[in-house]
Amino acid sequence: MAQVERDRPCIHVCLVGGADEELYRWVEIGAEEEGVPVRRTAVQVSEPVLAAFEAAQGSRFDVGVSVTPGRVILHERHMPAEQPVLSLAATGDPRPLCRLMGGNAARMVVRLPLRFAGDDATPEPAPKPQRRDPSSPPVATQAATEPAADQTIVDVATIARIVVRILRERGVV
Amino acid sequence: MTLLIAGIDIGNSTTEVALAEIDAARPAPRWLASSRVSTTGIKGTLSNIPGVTRALQEAVDAAGVRIDQIDLALLNEATPVIGDIAMETITETIITESTMIGHNPNSPGGLGIGVGVTTHLNDLASTARGKPVLVVIPKDYDFQVAASLVNWALDNGIDVQGGIVQADDGVLIANRVHKALPFVDEVRLIDHVPLNILAAVEVAEHGQAIRQLSNPYGIATLFNLTPQETALVIPIAKALIGLRSAVVIRTPAGDVQTRHIPAGSLRLIGQDRTLVLPMDSGADAIMAALDQTGPLADVEGEPGTNVGGMVQRVRQTMSDLTEKPLAEIKIRDILAVDCLVPQQVAGGLAQEFSLENAVGLAAMVNTDRLLMERLAQALARDLSIRVELGGVEAHMAILGTLTTPGIASPLAILDLGAGSTDAAMLRKGEPVRSMHLAGAGDMVTMLIQRELDLPAGTVSEVAEQIKRYPLAKVESLFHTRYEDNTVRFFKEPLDPKLFGRVALVTPQGLVPIPTGHTIDRIRTVRREAKRKVFLRNSLRALSHVAPGGNIRLIDFVAIVGGSGQDFEISQMLMEQLNPYGIVVGTANIRSQLGPVNAVATGLVLSYFERQRSG
Numbered sequence: 001m002a003q004v005e006r007d008r009p010c011i012h013v014c015l016v017g018g019a020d021e022e023l024y025r026w027v028e029i030g031a032e033e034e035g036v037p038v039r040r041t042a043v044q045v046s047e048p049v050l051a052a053f054e055a056a057q058g059s060r061f062d063v064g065v066s067v068t069p070g071r072v073i074l075h076e077r078h079m080p081a082e083q084p085v086l087s088l089a090a091t092g093d094p095r096p097l098c099r100l101m102g103g104n105a106a107r108m109v110v111r112l113p114l115r116f117a118g119d120d121a122t123p124e125p126a127p128k129p130q131r132r133d134p135s136s137p138p139v140a141t142q143a144a145t146e147p148a149a150d151q152t153i154v155d156v157a158t159i160a161r162i163v164v165r166i167l168r169e170r171g172v173v
Numbered sequence: 174m175t176l177l178i179a180g181i182d183i184g185n186s187t188t189e190v191a192l193a194e195i196d197a198a199r200p201a202p203r204w205l206a207s208s209r210v211s212t213t214g215i216k217g218t219l220s221n222i223p224g225v226t227r228a229l230q231e232a233v234d235a236a237g238v239r240i241d242q243i244d245l246a247l248l249n250e251a252t253p254v255i256g257d258i259a260m261e262t263i264t265e266t267i268i269t270e271s272t273m274i275g276h277n278p279n280s281p282g283g284l285g286i287g288v289g290v291t292t293h294l295n296d297l298a299s300t301a302r303g304k305p306v307l308v309v310i311p312k313d314y315d316f317q318v319a320a321s322l323v324n325w326a327l328d329n330g331i332d333v334q335g336g337i338v339q340a341d342d343g344v345l346i347a348n349r350v351h352k353a354l355p356f357v358d359e360v361r362l363i364d365h366v367p368l369n370i371l372a373a374v375e376v377a378e379h380g381q382a383i384r385q386l387s388n389p390y391g392i393a394t395l396f397n398l399t400p401q402e403t404a405l406v407i408p409i410a411k412a413l414i415g416l417r418s419a420v421v422i423r424t425p426a427g428d429v430q431t432r433h434i435p436a437g438s439l440r441l442i443g444q445d446r447t448l449v450l451p452m453d454s455g456a457d458a459i460m461a462a463l464d465q466t467g468p469l470a471d472v473e474g475e476p477g478t479n480v481g482g483m484v485q486r487v488r489q490t491m492s493d494l495t496e497k498p499l500a501e502i503k504i505r506d507i508l509a510v511d512c513l514v515p516q517q518v519a520g521g522l523a524q525e526f527s528l529e530n531a532v533g534l535a536a537m538v539n540t541d542r543l544l545m546e547r548l549a550q551a552l553a554r555d556l557s558i559r560v561e562l563g564g565v566e567a568h569m570a571i572l573g574t575l576t577t578p579g580i581a582s583p584l585a586i587l588d589l590g591a592g593s594t595d596a597a598m599l600r601k602g603e604p605v606r607s608m609h610l611a612g613a614g615d616m617v618t619m620l621i622q623r624e625l626d627l628p629a630g631t632v633s634e635v636a637e638q639i640k641r642y643p644l645a646k647v648e649s650l651f652h653t654r655y656e657d658n659t660v661r662f663f664k665e666p667l668d669p670k671l672f673g674r675v676a677l678v679t680p681q682g683l684v685p686i687p688t689g690h691t692i693d694r695i696r697t698v699r700r701e702a703k704r705k706v707f708l709r710n711s712l713r714a715l716s717h718v719a720p721g722g723n724i725r726l727i728d729f730v731a732i733v734g735g736s737g738q739d740f741e742i743s744q745m746l747m748e749q750l751n752p753y754g755i756v757v758g759t760a761n762i763r764s765q766l767g768p769v770n771a772v773a774t775g776l777v778l779s780y781f782e783r784q785r786s787g
Contacts, residue, residue: 029316033280033344033394078651078666085669086649112279113673113685 030102180776185592282347287335320349330482437478508612535612567607567776589736596714737768
């Protein structure tokens with residue numbers, strides 16, 4: 001079973017240089033919208049480009065991604081090791097970048113043109129940066145019980161309050 | 174005595190120069206240089222002078238002489254024709270009483286059909302239980318928030334039937350909602366979706382197209398429509414055919430005004446008879462009528478209709494250029510071409526396009542010798558050299574073509590230019606017969622631009638390039654597949670920006686095309702445009718110059734002109750003319766220039782012959 005799981009074709013993603021664990025999920029989300037599976041993998045090297053290359057070597061799709069705190073790198077098995085397909089530096093929030101790169105890794109697998117941040121040439125511009133906090137509660141009912149969980153997430157908090165208000169109106173809470 | 178002679182051919186698109194030294198004592202001119210630059214302004218007007226000067230300069234530079242050393246410059250005489258092109262759609266899709274969102278995002282979420290009242294995500298919680306709703310999710314909402322709210326609503330008995338999503342989040346939301354629901358995503362103009370209105374969404378299986386919403390009776394079933402109401406949704410169903418996902422929204426009656434554009438009719442005034450053709454009878458009927466009218470005296474469009482405006486515009490442009498009164502501009506030839514152009518659907522919500530019938534029209538008017546004489550005088554004054562009109566263009570083209578190795582008379586030539594398609598026929602002991610027809614390379618470019626809906630502004634650029642170069646699809650970072658299915662591998666990885674794209678194979682490398690069209694579609698449009706213009710015009714022109722109008726009596730055809738350099742037109746012509754027993758070849762002027770410079774070369778040769786005989 002474990003063997004089958006390991007051999008399933010996936011985009012391989014590695015986190016190096018102490019990158020936030022949560023960023024892996026954003027790469028996964030980017031690939032999920034295109035319907036391509038992703039797997040977390042461990043690599044021997046610590047240099048980001050070589051790490052992405054090593055991830056790509058292990059992937060049956062020949063596609064690997066490495067996430068570092070300041071940079072996300074997309075690599076492909078047949079590329080020269082030191083020349084990644086794409087290497088984007090994070091300015092500000094790294095999460096949209098991870099999602100974009102996950103999407104691009106998947107687009108390489110499904111053979112669609114890649115998307116570039118701030119690219120207006122394609123009919124559909126690159127996904128708008130997500131400003132929502134991903135740590136928002138997975139289900140609204142939880143949010144309803146802890147409406148002030150994170151005051152920095154204005155919209156989520158607002159929605160949560162609305163939900164609570166309505167729940168109260170209906171006498172659910 | 175040796176003379177330095179320049180033959181100058183001002184065409185619709187390029188100005189060509191042939192520079193030679195002639196000496197009546199020698200058997201042939203000594204060719205020094207030739208050049209080819211873009212024509213400045215419209216052929217036959219004074220604005221051509223900068224282009225002519227540049228072409229001359231290039232030629233003298235190459236030959237190592239100066240412009241003021243030129244003893245005589247020869248211009249092609251009385252540019253017989255100038256042409257213009259226009260296109261007008263003759264059908265339009267307007268939807269009333271309902272509206273729709275239909276598009277093909279890469280990844281809509283979920284599956285199936287949902288019918289309900291459009292409800293903003295924020296208002297979902299206050300919706301009554303059991304009432305079917307479609308949730309509208311603007312991009313300010315994170316997919317996780319949206320999914321959890323939808324789940325919460327489902328858990329609380331709210332009958333969510335599907336959703337309309339602004340961001341590219343359809344799959345992410347559908348994956349997180351614990352009931353299989355259709356989510357149409359990438360709906361950019363989500364603000365335009367009316368709320369609290371009955372609507373239906375449909376997302377098809379992978380690899381399939383929607384069925385219910387592309388079927389008028391399917392829509393009628395979902396919305397419980399009467400036969401009269403069903404008639405009104407037919408344009409919607411038509412516009413949604415072949416899409417992977419769609420939304421249809423019932424809007425209150427009278428939201429969108431119906432506007433009917435009369436297509437109008439074209440009045441062909443010929444020497445033999447006058448015929449009136451409705452535009453919607455199609456290009457073939459118009460061209461067939463042209464055969465019956467005899468040589469055209471003029472063409473009129475029905476006033477107050479699209480075609481009326483189109484003909485009027487052509488006339489106005491020509492009047493402005495030639496400085497002749499509007500009434501004196503007579504259209505001497507037209508080429509009508511049917512095409513399908515994507516037009517925005519009036520009343521649609523997501524800038525949907527529907528393929529509409531359109532007619533492209535190339536028209537040609539005769540100009541007079543006075544224009545070229547005026548140009549010759551101005552040129553002589555500006556450059557301080559002697560300038561003369563050298564001879565009729567068709568004769569010059571034949572003379573120039575005869576410098577091709579292996580060519581002899583009797584011979585027909587096809588001059589495939591940018592503005593007109595010309596044919597000339599040379600037979601021993603007979604005067605040269607020639608024919609000039611509207612429609613050539615520029616019209617092909619216009620058809621490509623309109624049919625592929627290429628962005629305006631860079632219009633001619635992209636369309637012109639598509640016309641000129643073959644296509645390839647970049648299938649991986651290391652290989653491309655060409656339009657003939659051959660594959661080429663590269664040692665060095667390609668630019669990631671090219672990955673997955675359809676690109677043009679140009680001498681400068683691969684140039685990606687900024688559209689989402691498939692390689693097959695672009696290739697089909699390109700070849701059809703060339704076929705509709707060049708193949709039809711070549712047959713028309715050749716039958717005019719053929720002895721007794723019988724194209725089978727022509728044995729050899731040589732192709733000259735800028736469009737003769739096209740990578741596929743000459744082969745397409747060979748295929749087309751083969752059944753008539755005609756041998757087609759591309760000329761190679763002076764054994765080295767290919768199909769260009771025929772007229773300029775002919776001008777020098779003609780002068781040389783006159784010097785020797787006279």
